Amino acid sequence: MTAxxxxxxxxxxxxxDLKIRIQMDNGVMNAxxxxxxxxxxxxxxxxxxxxxxxxxxTSRALLSINPKECETxxxxxYLSSSExxxxxxPLNLLSLDPNGRQIRSIRGRKIAMIFQEPMTAFxxxxxxxxxxxxxxxxxxxxxKKEAKKIALExxxxxxxxxxxxxxxxxxxxxxxxxxQRAMISMALSCNPELLIADEPTTALDVTIQAQVLExxxxxxxxxxxxxxxVTHDLGIxxxxxxxxxxxxxxxxxxxxxVKEIFHNPKxxxxxxxxxxxxxxxGNKSKRLDSIEGAVPxxxxxxxxxxxxxxxxxxxxxxxNAQSVPATQISGSHTxxxxxxxxxxxxx
Amino acid sequence: MAKPILEVKNLNKDFKVKSRKALFAKPNAVRVxxxxxxxxxxxxxxxxxxxxxxxxxxLGRCIVRGMSxxxxxxxxxxxxxxxxxxxxxxxxxxxxxxxxIQMIFQDPYSSLSPRMSVFDIISEPLIAxxxxxxxxxxxxxxxxxxxxxLNVSYLKRYPHAFSGGQRQRIAIARALITQxxxxxxxxxxSALDVSIQAQIINLLKDLQEQFKIxxxxxxxxxxxxxxxxxxxxxxxLGRVVELAAVDSMFKQPGHPYTxxxxxxxPQPDPDLKKTRIILEGEVPNPANPPSGCHFHPRCAYKTExxxxxxPALRExxxxxxxxxxxxxxxxxRGARNEQGTGDGQ
Ligand SMILES: Nc1ncnc2c1ncn2[C@@H]1O[C@H](COP(=O)(O)OP(=O)(O)OP(=O)(O)O)[C@@H](O)[C@H]1O
Ligand SMILES: Nc1ncnc2c1ncn2[C@@H]1O[C@H](COP(=O)(O)OP(=O)(O)OP(=O)(O)O)[C@@H](O)[C@H]1O
Ligand code: SF4
Ligand SMILES: [Mg+2]
Ligand SMILES: [Mg+2]
Numbered sequence: 001m002t003a004x005x006x007x008x009x010x011x012x013x014x015x016x017d018l019k020i021r022i023q024m025d026n027g028v029m030n031a032x033x034x035x036x037x038x039x040x041x042x043x044x045x046x047x048x049x050x051x052x053x054x055x056x057x058t059s060r061a062l063l064s065i066n067p068k069e070c071e072t073x074x075x076x077x078y079l080s081s082s083e084x085x086x087x088x089x090p091l092n093l094l095s096l097d098p099n100g101r102q103i104r105s106i107r108g109r110k111i112a113m114i115f116q117e118p119m120t121a122f123x124x125x126x127x128x129x130x131x132x133x134x135x136x137x138x139x140x141x142x143x144k145k146e147a148k149k150i151a152l153e154x155x156x157x158x159x160x161x162x163x164x165x166x167x168x169x170x171x172x173x174x175x176x177x178x179x180q181r182a183m184i185s186m187a188l189s190c191n192p193e194l195l196i197a198d199e200p201t202t203a204l205d206v207t208i209q210a211q212v213l214e215x216x217x218x219x220x221x222x223x224x225x226x227x228x229x230v231t232h233d234l235g236i237x238x239x240x241x242x243x244x245x246x247x248x249x250x251x252x253x254x255x256x257x258v259k260e261i262f263h264n265p266k267x268x269x270x271x272x273x274x275x276x277x278x279x280x281x282g283n284k285s286k287r288l289d290s291i292e293g294a295v296p297x298x299x300x301x302x303x304x305x306x307x308x309x310x311x312x313x314x315x316x317x318x319x320n321a322q323s324v325p326a327t328q329i330s331g332s333h334t335x336x337x338x339x340x341x342x343x344x345x346x347x
Numbered sequence: 348m349a350k351p352i353l354e355v356k357n358l359n360k361d362f363k364v365k366s367r368k369a370l371f372a373k374p375n376a377v378r379v380x381x382x383x384x385x386x387x388x389x390x391x392x393x394x395x396x397x398x399x400x401x402x403x404x405x406l407g408r409c410i411v412r413g414m415s416x417x418x419x420x421x422x423x424x425x426x427x428x429x430x431x432x433x434x435x436x437x438x439x440x441x442x443x444x445x446x447x448i449q450m451i452f453q454d455p456y457s458s459l460s461p462r463m464s465v466f467d468i469i470s471e472p473l474i475a476x477x478x479x480x481x482x483x484x485x486x487x488x489x490x491x492x493x494x495x496x497l498n499v500s501y502l503k504r505y506p507h508a509f510s511g512g513q514r515q516r517i518a519i520a521r522a523l524i525t526q527x528x529x530x531x532x533x534x535x536x537s538a539l540d541v542s543i544q545a546q547i548i549n550l551l552k553d554l555q556e557q558f559k560i561x562x563x564x565x566x567x568x569x570x571x572x573x574x575x576x577x578x579x580x581x582x583x584l585g586r587v588v589e590l591a592a593v594d595s596m597f598k599q600p601g602h603p604y605t606x607x608x609x610x611x612x613p614q615p616d617p618d619l620k621k622t623r624i625i626l627e628g629e630v631p632n633p634a635n636p637p638s639g640c641h642f643h644p645r646c647a648y649k650t651e652x653x654x655x656x657x658p659a660l661r662e663x664x665x666x667x668x669x670x671x672x673x674x675x676x677x678x679x680r681g682a683r684n685e686q687g688t689g690d691g692q
Contacts, residue, residue, distance in 0.1 A: 051512030117456035162632035177399025206611035235613030288545035
């Protein structure tokens, strides 16, 4: 896909200046610090980044399901034809009452979420089948028989055999990967417009992972489903995504079409990430590359580049003296790093 | 050669599964581990890979005694060289070995107590097993937190205030803090980004070199398995279907299932044309396994014989075991070498 084609696609969700602050003993943590991105209909945006950089907080914020202590601001414009906002303006999901009717009718039905930890999605008290059917009954059909049929079909699509028997089992009787697949089938059972998938295949072996990713692609082609895919697996990014956003310490530090990210990475963190990637075939016993140093806590941080302490290319007096503006490298490639801001006429 | 530390012999595990239908009111026993045997030497890393639901976690739990096996032996050799059969130990007797053997659980969300601070979670096994002063405990916790990339000033908080990958590292820190002799790592680095993953893998290897720790490393990430393992066991539907040194297996697998696994690894290159073998058909349920070779419904090489006869795990090369009737005849494809032959075209 060319950069222009990416640009002209209609966005389904437009996130602007998303911020999440959490009160700590020693100050306010800026866990998500001014994030902008767009998710386009029928396309997949990948979100990668250091553990703890704010990916899950960001994805949960889109549906207003973070815990209370997460103070959220910004806009999440939902540009679906089926959910118009007032007076021709797009609907801002953050402006809705998080427990209100409207957001609840969007959650699960229009925008579905696959959680990073499957046990958060299931209650231990009810059978898996019961919980998936419940979701279908709320959103898709009133007919119990039909709901069960859809549930069984979805379970089979994610590679769970003997669905009739599995249907009546409890979450603890499933293996880790089976729970994850059950959650995926629950999320996909209502044909959402947007799927938010937070590390959806971490517990799956590669053959089943391939099958589940294939299923997501099929639904995307059939129904034009958009996907926000949070993953640390760069192989999955390469295979699934149209565009990639790289996050570090609460900010998106680089964003570009997938081939750009792999072939022409700009940000020192992105480069480090690509270098750390273990590859199959001949990496036996060698020490794996990792990025030196630890991530700071974004509490009481002066305006500066969050990657400064670990960056080999840092420029003292510049990178640690002000916050880093986003620089446009090309039509669809932006980066937040001073190495590029001068060359390209940034301030 | 290093001395043996663990021997698993003919291990079986059944689960009783109740069906809610009146028709099947009596619980059925479902066999999820079938005749598992292997040996581990001190300081070795054995990886266990295999399809979701094939019994990896169950095997790990049976070894650390989080769950009792139905039959077989789990022989542990203490530092003094005494062999103890874990399955024969009564309740409190096993306490003595708890500090020697740790497990990092697959799902940190449910394995970390939500009502304990992270400091207490990490220090608990230390306090339970050693007599240490408060400051010694603090010192050890800080040291391990730093090594696992956790911020020391965060540790007063409760698990819910951490990200998925941070919780996973809390579980790792807790397992490492007593310096156990054997650790079962169940998808222990699956939620970590590649850089922190590399840091943790390097840490595990350093500790192994220093203290001769033995690892059973359950993972579906084959590039990490390739990096960390001495040997690999491939499981399929409750059985070990291939067991070999990692180089030997990845170069020339002896079982068609292993071939499929190696070919399905997603390649971190958006230009690469896929040459994945996508397995057709469903993963069978252990409650209702196929006849003959359990892999036959999805195997590209199956014959009549495979449908009828269960293949035994046998030696097909130097210390290379496989359970396929045709392991000697088939030439199966190993892991692609990235700089390799350009077969990605
Ligand atoms: N409820 C909370 N209270 C306090 N801090 C929190 C809370 N939830 C998240 N955090 C902190 O906010 C940061 C971002 O968390 P988040 O879960 O979004 O990370 P992530 O990018 O998804 O990481 P991972 O890849 O490890 O899952 C982390 O440092 C985490 O400790
Ligand atoms: N408590 C239980 N009761 C009944 N069946 C169970 C129980 N725990 C596990 N099982 C079944 O045992 C089989 C093996 O499960 P196990 O968790 O060991 O798989 P696994 O190889 O770890 O899979 P994954 O890679 O998905 O984590 C599965 O079919 C599962 O449904
Ligand atoms: S802004 Fe400076 S410190 Fe930050 S990544 Fe770029 S060069 Fe490194
Ligand atoms: Mg997360
Ligand atoms: Mg498991």
